Each structure stands twice: as structure tokens, then as C-alpha cells.
Amino acid sequence: MDSEYTCKRLYCNQGAIRSVNFSEDGAYCITSGSSKKVKLWNPYKSTCLKTYAGHANEVMDAVSSCDQSQIVSCSMDKSVILWDVIAGTPVRRLRCHTGIVTTVRFNELSTIIVSGSQDNSVMLWDARSKAITPVQVLPDAKDSISSVRVSDREILTASYDGFIRRYDIREGRLVTDCMGEIVTCASFTKDNRCVLVSCADGTIKLIDRDTGELLSEYEGLKKSDYCIESSVNKDDNIVLSGSSDGRIWMWNLISKKVHPIISIAVHPSKNCFLGANSQDILLWEKVESE
16 A cells, blocks of 8 residues: 555444444444444543434434534334434434335435435435424435435435436436446535445446546456445545455546545544544554654
């Protein structure tokens, strides 16, 4: 590798880890797992700060709000739960999905919750109201939703139907790009100019956000039916991906040189990232030169 990283293992004790995500400021992380629980961590001290129990089945995803006062999670029990971080109790349970809810995110101001499901729909919920029905349903996918991401103006969804879809929040416009393969994850680059797309054929594609042009393709991963996540680091120069063999792969964004190292989370402001590995999570921090 061109850079040195230290690695620390956190023993989560919550069954198989389904997702790991940093808080907005990178000070904490949230894990979800097959134990039906969500946990809040200080990953730098390997300390579990709070456990949230309330789902009736495996928790597939969980993220914190921008002010870190709330956590939203989704589950195989087809529900979305909004949690009070300090009290550790549910604020609201949202149950309109008819299939497993696979992915969930807040919008930039944490006023809207966006959830994606195996019922092929994406639902938008008002996080501030007491309503238990979505304010909008996006029914365009023809197969399960594998990921949702939200920028300041767009909702990006990935689906097993082989398409990524970008919903322009301001203009009410939908842009659809066909990948030709099952899409397991799609995310924005840090400069918001491109979309990084993980496909089940083992490739990761870099797509121009405005034109849909294929800018680059990263290879080396095995074909897999796992819902593998990918991301870029804070400098937009390294592509990171989980893999079905339990390793983290790293490519130089430009040269496509491989750095072989299932859920990936990148620190918002420094070269540090988390990866879920079976029943534990791993924390990598870049060693800064003197």
C-alpha cells in the first residue's frame, strides 16, 4: 500500500454485523446486526455507549441524525424505528413497507427519513411529525432496493433490477441509468460529481453524475450475491469496497491500481474507515507522518 494504516478490531457481540456507519462528525459509529439490536460506539476506545433493542428481527441498517440526537434503523421485520439516542427508546415505529427494509438514511438536515425495501419501493417519512405514514412513495424500481443515499438536492437509489435512479428533490425530476447487472450499492463521491456503483458481477463503476458516462471501472472482486458496499475516501482518490472473501479492497481512483486489504463507512473529515467483518468491526486509521 502507498500509505500505512493501523487496524483495530471491535468485538460487537451482536451476531452477524449487517451495517456500520459513522456519525455525522465521525466521533461515534453505529452498528446493526442479527441480534436484533443497534449499538452506539466510541470506536477509538472500543467502548459501547448504548444498546437499542426493539426490532423483532435482524437489523439491516442504522444511521444517526446530523445533530446525533436520533438514530433511525430498519429491519427484516419490515419496520423503520426512530430512536432517541440518550433515552435509548423508540420515538416512532414506521410500518408501511410490505417487505424487508434493507437500507435507511436521513436527508442533510435530518428532517426526512428515506428507506428502501425488498417491496421495490423507497419511502420518505417526515422525521419531525408524529405521522406514521410516508409523505411520499417512490415506486419506480422493478426489484429490491439495495441502497439509498441522500445529498443536499438528490436521492440516489440502487436496485437489483440493474438500475440506479437519481431523484432531484428541487425539480421533481428522475434520472435513470442502466448498469446491466444487479446493483448492490450506489453512492456519491465526496465532490458530488460522480456516482460509485457496485455490481454483482464483481465490478465497481465510476459514473459521471450529469451525463451517465462510464468514467472508470475497478475489477478484482469475485462475483457475489452479497449486498457489498463501496465508497471513496475523504480525498476522493481511493475507492474502497467490501468483498465476499472478508477483505477490504482499495483502488487508486485514477490509476486503478489495486490495494487488496462487507459494510464500509468512511470518516467524514479524516483518513479513517470502518469495515464490518462477520461478527466484528475493524477500524483503520492512517498513520500520519511527523
